[in-house]
Amino acid sequence: EAQVTQNPRYLITVTGKKLTVTCSQNMNHEYMSWYRQDPGLGLRQIYYSMNVEVTDKGDVPEGYKVSRKEKRNFPLILESPSPNQTSLYFCASSRDNRHEKLFFGSGTQLSVL
């Protein structure tokens, strides 16, 4: 089954404790992206990757890091989380940069205390 898998589904942490949210897709997609979703603000892009070893900033990249060492994986790293990073996070992938159809993961609800 074609899917984007994110883990964990829920995460509660404290300010400053480094964390990683994993994302994996099984569709051999070139393009992957991370979004955060906040009430009233819609989906905002954090980082994206056009292919292995190619990443770029989205609209709200501050406080986040990503890496794309393998085509299927695109982890999101918060080196020193802060309460304003409490949000619902989605990973997405598509065949290429034209975004004909984005496939989203089920989301990670992060709470930073």
Added chain:
Amino acid sequence: EDQVTQSPEALRLQEGESSSLNCSYTVSGLRGLFWYRQDPGKGPEFLFTLYSAGEEKEKERLKATLTKKESFLHITAPKPEDSATYLCAVQALTSGSARQLTFGSGTQLTVLP
């Protein structure tokens, strides 16, 4: 800057009561407009892509239309299972390559039995 505004923010309909959701956009050269459906606790799911004014796409009780300034998602004789948040996104063209997607905040649709 690309902008997407969706209205209304929330809509409650009786089963069978047809209506439309609106997505107004401002982009410097539209490459594509996308509609997604998001169920509670899940990631958005792709519905339609529209590329040019006058284009229409249909899927079951949903029909998406596009003009030069806005898109409508028409829902005919909705059922309770159509209850979800509907997201609109646009992708602009820049120098021959596609930019990232800009999402609206969504319309939360509730269809009462």
